[in-house]
Amino acid sequence: MFEGPDLDAAERRVDDWQAGFEQRAAQARELAARLARLSGAARSDDGLVTVTVGAGGGLTGLELDEGIRRQPATETARQILATLAAAQADLTAKATVVTDETVGADSETGQAVIASLTR
Template structure:
Protein backbone atom coordinates (compact mmCIF):
# COMPACT_ATOMS: atom_id res chain seq x y z
CA UNK A 1 0.00 0.00 0.00
CA UNK A 2 2.78 2.46 0.84
CA UNK A 3 5.28 3.09 -1.90
CA UNK A 4 8.11 3.47 0.53
CA UNK A 5 9.01 3.65 4.19
CA UNK A 6 9.43 7.47 4.04
CA UNK A 7 5.80 7.95 2.99
CA UNK A 8 4.66 5.69 5.82
CA UNK A 9 6.77 7.62 8.35
CA UNK A 10 5.41 10.96 7.07
CA UNK A 11 1.84 9.71 7.38
CA UNK A 12 2.55 8.53 10.92
CA UNK A 13 3.99 11.94 11.86
CA UNK A 14 0.93 13.70 10.43
CA UNK A 15 -1.36 11.47 12.49
CA UNK A 16 0.71 12.13 15.63
CA UNK A 17 0.58 15.89 15.01
CA UNK A 18 -3.18 15.74 14.43
CA UNK A 19 -3.66 13.76 17.65
CA UNK A 20 -1.55 16.15 19.74
CA UNK A 21 -3.37 19.13 18.21
CA UNK A 22 -6.71 17.66 19.19
CA UNK A 23 -5.47 16.98 22.72
CA UNK A 24 -4.23 20.56 23.07
CA UNK A 25 -7.52 21.91 21.75
CA UNK A 26 -9.47 19.77 24.24
CA UNK A 27 -7.28 21.03 27.09
CA UNK A 28 -7.92 24.65 26.06
CA UNK A 29 -11.67 23.96 25.89
CA UNK A 30 -11.62 22.49 29.42
CA UNK A 31 -9.66 25.49 30.66
CA UNK A 32 -12.10 27.91 29.05
CA UNK A 33 -15.11 26.09 30.50
CA UNK A 34 -13.62 26.26 33.99
CA UNK A 35 -12.77 29.95 33.63
CA UNK A 36 -16.14 30.99 32.26
CA UNK A 37 -18.15 29.08 34.86
CA UNK A 38 -16.50 31.18 37.55
CA UNK A 39 -17.15 34.55 35.88
CA UNK A 40 -19.68 37.13 37.05
CA UNK A 41 -20.76 40.50 35.75
CA UNK A 42 -21.14 43.45 38.08
CA UNK A 43 -22.59 46.91 37.54
CA UNK A 44 -23.60 49.86 39.66
CA UNK A 45 -26.14 52.50 38.72
CA UNK A 46 -24.80 55.98 37.98
CA UNK A 47 -26.24 57.31 41.23
CA UNK A 48 -24.78 54.40 43.20
CA UNK A 49 -28.15 53.30 44.55
CA UNK A 50 -28.30 49.92 42.80
CA UNK A 51 -25.64 47.26 42.37
CA UNK A 52 -26.32 44.06 40.42
CA UNK A 53 -24.23 40.92 40.08
CA UNK A 54 -25.08 38.29 37.48
CA UNK A 55 -23.68 34.77 37.37
CA UNK A 56 -21.97 33.10 34.42
CA UNK A 57 -25.36 32.43 32.81
CA UNK A 58 -26.35 36.08 33.08
CA UNK A 59 -28.90 35.43 35.82
CA UNK A 60 -29.30 37.62 38.88
CA UNK A 61 -26.90 36.45 41.60
CA UNK A 62 -26.98 39.48 43.90
CA UNK A 63 -28.88 42.74 44.20
CA UNK A 64 -27.87 45.51 46.56
CA UNK A 65 -30.04 48.53 47.12
CA UNK A 66 -28.75 51.54 48.97
CA UNK A 67 -31.05 52.83 51.72
CA UNK A 68 -31.41 56.04 49.72
CA UNK A 69 -33.66 54.15 47.27
CA UNK A 70 -36.45 54.76 49.80
CA UNK A 71 -36.48 58.39 48.66
CA UNK A 72 -37.47 57.32 45.14
CA UNK A 73 -40.59 55.78 43.73
CA UNK A 74 -40.78 52.02 43.28
CA UNK A 75 -41.04 52.57 39.51
CA UNK A 76 -37.81 54.59 39.50
CA UNK A 77 -36.00 51.92 41.51
CA UNK A 78 -37.34 49.18 39.24
CA UNK A 79 -36.04 51.01 36.16
CA UNK A 80 -32.66 51.37 37.87
CA UNK A 81 -32.56 47.64 38.67
CA UNK A 82 -33.40 46.65 35.09
CA UNK A 83 -30.86 49.06 33.58
CA UNK A 84 -28.15 47.99 36.02
CA UNK A 85 -28.86 44.31 35.35
CA UNK A 86 -28.38 44.97 31.63
CA UNK A 87 -25.08 46.70 32.38
CA UNK A 88 -24.01 43.73 34.54
CA UNK A 89 -24.75 41.34 31.65
CA UNK A 90 -22.71 43.60 29.35
CA UNK A 91 -19.85 43.41 31.87
CA UNK A 92 -20.17 39.61 31.91
CA UNK A 93 -20.06 39.54 28.11
CA UNK A 94 -16.89 41.65 28.16
CA UNK A 95 -15.28 39.28 30.67
CA UNK A 96 -16.38 36.19 28.71
CA UNK A 97 -14.98 37.70 25.51
CA UNK A 98 -11.64 38.45 27.19
CA UNK A 99 -11.38 34.96 28.71
CA UNK A 100 -12.22 33.33 25.39
CA UNK A 101 -9.68 35.41 23.47
CA UNK A 102 -6.98 34.75 26.09
CA UNK A 103 -7.65 31.00 26.08
CA UNK A 104 -8.35 30.23 22.43
CA UNK A 105 -7.07 33.31 20.63
CA UNK A 106 -9.16 36.15 19.22
CA UNK A 107 -8.85 34.88 15.64
CA UNK A 108 -9.86 31.30 16.41
CA UNK A 109 -13.15 30.37 14.65
CA UNK A 110 -14.32 28.45 17.73
CA UNK A 111 -13.62 31.51 19.91
CA UNK A 112 -15.66 33.73 17.59
CA UNK A 113 -18.54 31.23 17.65
CA UNK A 114 -18.46 31.05 21.45
CA UNK A 115 -18.44 34.84 21.83
CA UNK A 116 -21.27 35.20 19.29
CA UNK A 117 -23.31 32.65 21.22
CA UNK A 118 -22.76 34.54 24.48
CA UNK A 119 -23.55 37.84 22.75
CA UNK A 120 -26.91 36.56 21.49
CA UNK A 121 -27.76 35.38 25.00
CA UNK A 122 -26.45 38.34 26.99
CA UNK A 123 -26.80 41.38 24.71
CA UNK A 124 -28.18 44.17 26.88
CA UNK A 125 -30.31 45.47 24.02
CA UNK A 126 -32.30 42.24 23.90
CA UNK A 127 -33.68 42.62 27.41
CA UNK A 128 -33.26 40.27 30.35
CA UNK A 129 -32.99 36.53 29.58
CA UNK A 130 -35.96 35.78 31.85
CA UNK A 131 -38.30 38.04 29.85
CA UNK A 132 -37.77 36.12 26.59
CA UNK A 133 -39.08 32.81 27.93
Protein backbone atom coordinates (compact mmCIF):
# COMPACT_ATOMS: atom_id res chain seq x y z
CA MET A 1 0.00 0.00 0.00
CA PHE A 2 2.68 2.52 1.06
CA GLU A 3 6.18 2.22 -0.26
CA GLY A 4 9.26 4.39 -0.50
CA PRO A 5 8.56 8.13 -0.42
CA ASP A 6 4.85 7.60 0.33
CA LEU A 7 5.66 5.61 3.47
CA ASP A 8 8.20 8.21 4.59
CA ALA A 9 5.66 11.01 4.09
CA ALA A 10 2.99 9.10 6.02
CA GLU A 11 5.40 8.47 8.89
CA ARG A 12 6.32 12.16 8.99
CA ARG A 13 2.64 13.13 9.10
CA VAL A 14 2.01 10.75 12.00
CA ASP A 15 5.10 12.03 13.83
CA ASP A 16 4.03 15.65 13.27
CA TRP A 17 0.50 14.88 14.49
CA GLN A 18 1.85 13.17 17.61
CA ALA A 19 4.26 16.02 18.35
CA GLY A 20 1.47 18.56 17.94
CA PHE A 21 -0.81 16.58 20.23
CA GLU A 22 1.91 16.30 22.88
CA GLN A 23 2.62 20.02 22.67
CA ARG A 24 -1.08 20.90 23.08
CA ALA A 25 -1.37 18.51 26.03
CA ALA A 26 1.64 20.13 27.71
CA GLN A 27 0.18 23.59 27.13
CA ALA A 28 -3.15 22.49 28.62
CA ARG A 29 -1.39 21.11 31.72
CA GLU A 30 0.52 24.36 32.14
CA LEU A 31 -2.66 26.38 31.70
CA ALA A 32 -4.51 24.32 34.33
CA ALA A 33 -1.65 24.64 36.81
CA ARG A 34 -1.33 28.40 36.33
CA LEU A 35 -5.09 28.98 36.51
CA ALA A 36 -5.27 27.01 39.76
CA ARG A 37 -2.75 29.41 41.37
CA LEU A 38 -4.57 32.61 40.38
CA SER A 39 -6.49 34.94 42.63
CA GLY A 40 -8.13 38.29 42.15
CA ALA A 41 -8.39 41.25 44.49
CA ALA A 42 -10.06 44.63 44.67
CA ARG A 43 -10.49 47.50 47.10
CA SER A 44 -13.46 49.84 47.26
CA ASP A 45 -12.88 53.43 46.15
CA ASP A 46 -12.95 54.67 49.75
CA GLY A 47 -10.64 51.87 50.92
CA LEU A 48 -13.12 50.52 53.45
CA VAL A 49 -13.68 47.14 51.75
CA THR A 50 -11.04 44.75 50.38
CA VAL A 51 -12.05 41.49 48.72
CA THR A 52 -9.98 38.54 47.51
CA VAL A 53 -11.28 35.71 45.33
CA GLY A 54 -9.70 32.35 44.62
CA ALA A 55 -9.13 30.61 41.33
CA GLY A 56 -12.79 29.60 41.06
CA GLY A 57 -14.00 33.16 41.67
CA GLY A 58 -15.31 32.44 45.17
CA LEU A 59 -14.70 34.74 48.10
CA THR A 60 -11.52 33.84 49.99
CA GLY A 61 -10.89 37.08 51.85
CA LEU A 62 -12.92 40.03 53.12
CA GLU A 63 -11.42 42.92 55.04
CA LEU A 64 -13.52 45.73 56.44
CA ASP A 65 -11.83 48.88 57.69
CA GLU A 66 -13.05 50.20 61.05
CA GLY A 67 -14.42 53.25 59.22
CA ILE A 68 -17.16 50.97 57.85
CA ARG A 69 -19.01 51.48 61.15
CA ARG A 70 -19.83 55.06 60.18
CA GLN A 71 -22.08 54.09 57.28
CA PRO A 72 -25.43 52.32 56.94
CA ALA A 73 -25.37 48.53 56.61
CA THR A 74 -27.03 48.77 53.19
CA GLU A 75 -24.09 50.84 51.92
CA THR A 76 -21.63 48.32 53.34
CA ALA A 77 -23.49 45.47 51.63
CA ARG A 78 -23.49 47.38 48.32
CA GLN A 79 -19.75 48.03 48.62
CA ILE A 80 -18.98 44.40 49.41
CA LEU A 81 -20.92 43.16 46.36
CA ALA A 82 -19.40 45.79 44.06
CA THR A 83 -15.88 45.05 45.32
CA LEU A 84 -16.48 41.31 44.95
CA ALA A 85 -17.47 41.86 41.32
CA ALA A 86 -14.33 43.95 40.77
CA ALA A 87 -12.15 41.21 42.29
CA GLN A 88 -13.78 38.62 40.03
CA ALA A 89 -13.13 40.89 37.03
CA ASP A 90 -9.48 41.13 38.13
CA LEU A 91 -9.31 37.32 38.25
CA THR A 92 -10.85 37.06 34.77
CA ALA A 93 -8.33 39.55 33.37
CA LYS A 94 -5.42 37.60 34.88
CA ALA A 95 -6.82 34.30 33.62
CA THR A 96 -7.21 35.74 30.13
CA VAL A 97 -3.52 36.73 30.11
CA VAL A 98 -2.47 33.26 31.32
CA THR A 99 -4.69 31.62 28.70
CA ASP A 100 -3.21 33.76 25.95
CA GLU A 101 0.34 32.97 27.12
CA THR A 102 -0.21 29.21 27.21
CA VAL A 103 -2.75 28.02 24.63
CA GLY A 104 -3.56 31.31 22.90
CA ALA A 105 -6.71 33.31 23.52
CA ASP A 106 -7.82 32.71 19.92
CA SER A 107 -7.44 28.93 20.08
CA GLU A 108 -10.48 26.73 20.56
CA THR A 109 -9.30 25.82 24.06
CA GLY A 110 -8.52 29.43 24.90
CA GLN A 111 -11.93 30.64 23.76
CA ALA A 112 -13.64 27.93 25.84
CA VAL A 113 -11.65 28.83 28.95
CA ILE A 114 -12.30 32.55 28.59
CA ALA A 115 -16.00 31.96 27.91
CA SER A 116 -16.29 29.86 31.05
CA LEU A 117 -14.70 32.65 33.09
CA THR A 118 -17.07 35.32 31.86
CA ARG A 119 -20.17 33.33 32.75
